[in-house]
Amino acid sequence: MLxxxxxxxxxxxxxxxxxxxxxxxxxVATTVVRAIVRSNRRLAREGHARVSWHxxxxxxxxxxxxxxxxxxxxxxxxxxxxxxxxxxxPEHQRYLASGxxxxxxxxxxxxxxxxxxxxxxxxxxxxxxxxTWARIEPDGTFSVGVDxxxxxxxxxxxxxxxxxxGTKVATHAPAIRITTKHGLAMLRSPIDGExxxxxxxxxxxxxxxxxxxxxxxxxxxxxxxxxxxLTRELERLQMTLxxxxxxxxxxxxxxxxxxMPDAAPKKDWEAVWGEMFLEA
Amino acid sequence: MDSQWIPRxxxxxxxxRFLAWILPWAGLLAWGLFGAALCLIEGxxxxxxxxxxAFGLWIYLDLTIIAFxxxxxxxxxxxxxxxxxxxxxxxxxxxxxxxxxxSGAIIVLMVDVGQPLRAWFTFWHPNTHSMLTEVTFxxxxxxxxxLIEYVPVLLKNRQFRRIPKMLVFEFELHKLxxxxxxVGAFLSFFHQGSLGGLYGVMQGRPFAFREAIGxxxxxxxxxxxxxxxxxxxxxxxxxxxxxxxTKKRLVDDRALRTLGRISGFMLAGYLALKAxxxxxxxxxxSPGAGFPAYEYYERAxxxxxxxxxEIGVFGVLPALLLLSRHTREHRGWLLTAxxxxxxxxxxxxxxxxxxxxALPTLTFDPFLSxxxxxxxxxxxxxxxxxxxxxxxxxxxxxxxxPQERELAQS
Numbered sequence: 001m002l003x004x005x006x007x008x009x010x011x012x013x014x015x016x017x018x019x020x021x022x023x024x025x026x027x028v029a030t031t032v033v034r035a036i037v038r039s040n041r042r043l044a045r046e047g048h049a050r051v052s053w054h055x056x057x058x059x060x061x062x063x064x065x066x067x068x069x070x071x072x073x074x075x076x077x078x079x080x081x082x083x084x085x086x087x088x089x090p091e092h093q094r095y096l097a098s099g100x101x102x103x104x105x106x107x108x109x110x111x112x113x114x115x116x117x118x119x120x121x122x123x124x125x126x127x128x129x130x131x132t133w134a135r136i137e138p139d140g141t142f143s144v145g146v147d148x149x150x151x152x153x154x155x156x157x158x159x160x161x162x163x164x165x166g167t168k169v170a171t172h173a174p175a176i177r178i179t180t181k182h183g184l185a186m187l188r189s190p191i192d193g194e195x196x197x198x199x200x201x202x203x204x205x206x207x208x209x210x211x212x213x214x215x216x217x218x219x220x221x222x223x224x225x226x227x228x229x230l231t232r233e234l235e236r237l238q239m240t241l242x243x244x245x246x247x248x249x250x251x252x253x254x255x256x257x258x259x260m261p262d263a264a265p266k267k268d269w270e271a272v273w274g275e276m277f278l279e280a
Numbered sequence: 281m282d283s284q285w286i287p288r289x290x291x292x293x294x295x296x297r298f299l300a301w302i303l304p305w306a307g308l309l310a311w312g313l314f315g316a317a318l319c320l321i322e323g324x325x326x327x328x329x330x331x332x333x334a335f336g337l338w339i340y341l342d343l344t345i346i347a348f349x350x351x352x353x354x355x356x357x358x359x360x361x362x363x364x365x366x367x368x369x370x371x372x373x374x375x376x377x378x379x380x381x382x383s384g385a386i387i388v389l390m391v392d393v394g395q396p397l398r399a400w401f402t403f404w405h406p407n408t409h410s411m412l413t414e415v416t417f418x419x420x421x422x423x424x425x426x427l428i429e430y431v432p433v434l435l436k437n438r439q440f441r442r443i444p445k446m447l448v449f450e451f452e453l454h455k456l457x458x459x460x461x462x463v464g465a466f467l468s469f470f471h472q473g474s475l476g477g478l479y480g481v482m483q484g485r486p487f488a489f490r491e492a493i494g495x496x497x498x499x500x501x502x503x504x505x506x507x508x509x510x511x512x513x514x515x516x517x518x519x520x521x522x523x524x525x526t527k528k529r530l531v532d533d534r535a536l537r538t539l540g541r542i543s544g545f546m547l548a549g550y551l552a553l554k555a556x557x558x559x560x561x562x563x564x565x566s567p568g569a570g571f572p573a574y575e576y577y578e579r580a581x582x583x584x585x586x587x588x589x590e591i592g593v594f595g596v597l598p599a600l601l602l603l604s605r606h607t608r609e610h611r612g613w614l615l616t617a618x619x620x621x622x623x624x625x626x627x628x629x630x631x632x633x634x635x636x637x638a639l640p641t642l643t644f645d646p647f648l649s650x651x652x653x654x655x656x657x658x659x660x661x662x663x664x665x666x667x668x669x670x671x672x673x674x675x676x677x678x679x680x681x682p683q684e685r686e687l688a689q690s
Contacts (some may be wrong), residue, residue, distance in 0.1 A: 007408045014408070024421050027463055032428060035453040039445070042452065048444035051451045055441065059679065061289075061686035240289075274288040 049173030057083045071228040072102045087218035102224035116230040118255025119148050126220030128190035130278040141208045155259030157203035167195045182261040183270040186279050240275045287679040305665045312662020315655040316391045326655040335633050337652040338392045343629040345381040351511030352378020353468035356461035366538040369531045369683045372433050376674045379426045384663040411478045418471030425464045476503025479632045486569040488636040498557045509546035510625040512539035513618035530681040540614050544602025551595045582635050594624025
């Protein structure tokens with residue numbers, strides 16, 4: 001039923017069939033080509049960081065996407081649909097406007113650290129949900145590090161790969177590669193900005209980032225939010241480490257050991273890190 | 281051993297156990313491929329079909345799995361175009377099942393048609409008078425669409441996502457899914473219908489011949505509606521089957537109940553039209569062709585029981601079960617009803633394919649019987665094995681059910 005085919009006739013039925021067939025073929029081909037062109041453009045324009053986070057966030061279970069305002073008790077139940085981008089979240093702005101939200105507090109260096117099940121998190125810094133933190137320094141830059149729970153999750157570090165000085169890092173984009181004898185972990189950057197200092201020697205490392213002027217730390221947890229979040233994270237860790245068919249099975253009352261991978265070397269630690277560090 | 285390829289946060293059985301599961305299926309596939317190869321090399325003399333009984337097990341299988349595979353286009357249409365978000369938890373599985381059903385059907389069709397080196401003839405030298413031409417074009421286009429729809433599911437694999445180009449391509453392609461869902465729905469509408477129309481236009485077979493609405497016989501519309509009823513039910517049955525095999529909850533009840541309700545509505549609509557169609561056929565179409573309808577059911581193998589079984593037990597009963605909220609919300613009843621729907625659609629395709637050809641149309645014709653050869657059965661088995669293997673691999677290495685992590689933790 002094509003023009004070169006025996007018995008093809010230039011009548012309405014045959015022409016309609018041809019038009020439909022070629023329209024479908026063109027639409028399908030255009031769709032694929034469009035996807036290829038758009039993905040190449042996006043990669044050239046902004047890299048894959050945002051897509052990586054979008055993709056990872058989409059797959060997070062609702063229990064991991066719990067809104068910070070639920071954790072602080074301001075709302076009974078709310079799941080984040082905004083990729084933890086609180087600065088763009090109208091609900092978050094509403095809570096801030098009330099003036100009572102713990103999210104509006106600032107880090108204070110003189111308050112004691114929050115301690116939950118033996119894990120101590122200082123309150124002088126902002127925390128990302130992927131267990132990195134950002135602390136403002138006197139020179140206006142932010143120091144970036146991994147929190148205590150993250151440190152115990154990783155265990156002894158063999159090497160650290162930091163982005164070179166001058167590199168632009170994006171919030172929630174994979175920024176720090178940590179290698180241990182149990183595998184490779186990727187930590188996400190807590191803020192947008194440019195790396196101004198990066199030094200890694202063996203298992204010790206330090207990184208500073210000059211935050212973009214148009215960016216903010218609105219999405220990072222702070223002060224009174226840290227305790228409830230850490231409690232939830234320890235529960236999440238329990239679920240991650242336990243057999244899915246069994247559910248919660250660890251005895252209550254203990255504290256996480258210094259190096260969890262060394263205590264359970266047969267575990268798939270890359271999977272555990274992926275879960276806890278919100279890796280893609 | 282393959283833990284780096286398994287989706288993060290999901291637990292799968294050990295690799296040796298997985299191998300033990302897939303090896304028997306791989307064996308069946310190999311046996312089936314041998315049977316299919318014999319048919320392709322030696323010809324259709326390897327089958328028990330002949331010039332009179334030209335459709336057999338393969339065409340029956342084709343019609344049935346294409347109806348079951350309708351879940352892919354229908355779910356995509358409901359989710360991406362009508363925004364039925366409740367169906368998102370099953371969309372990946374629906375795409376994989378659709379791909380299996382359609383690719384399996386086309387493989388079998390290629391063996392049935394034979395002469396694979398001349399496969400391109402069907403596109404280059406199509407028979408402009410054949411409904412199969414429309415079917416061939418539509419099936420090929422839709423299989424292409426399904427393959428493209430499968431790409432984002434495939435690229436969700438843990439290792440592929442580490443490659444930036446693949447990650448971003450998956451993201452961009454996924455955003456264009458509504459377009460593909462629309463094209464898929466359009467194509468499916470026509471090829472499902474044309475497969476039914478194929479029987480309805482057979483004037484020499486009054487058991488199947490039907491009156492036309494416009495240029496399409498009524499079987500055109502009945503096939504579309506019945507496939508739309510079967511697709512969601514097939515998703516319910518396969519999801520429950522995978523859940524029972526893996527001993528896990530993969531999808532929340534809401535998604536399956538929604539599928540059940542949709543299947544129930546479609547089935548009810550289909551039954552209403554089929555009842556009218558059957559009455560017209562009994563009272564006008566068939567007598568008009570010189571064949572009182574009761575004569576078809578005087579053969580011992582195909583009594584009226586088959587009609588009542590199809591419409592009553594496999595039609596009205598599951599429709600009532602699926603339309604009643606009370607029974608639909610009961611897991612056992614939902615699964616039973618979905619199973620009955622599938623049985624009804626499979627029986628309908630059997631009746632149209634086998635019963636149609638078995639019944640004599642001339643006074644000197646005998647009642648024909650047909651038993652498939654082992655090569656036909658082997659090819660049939662190969663398609664089933666291929667489906668199980670592709671689904672098993674997809675389930676193991678791809679996040680087919682987005683709610684799985686959530687449900688495992690609840």
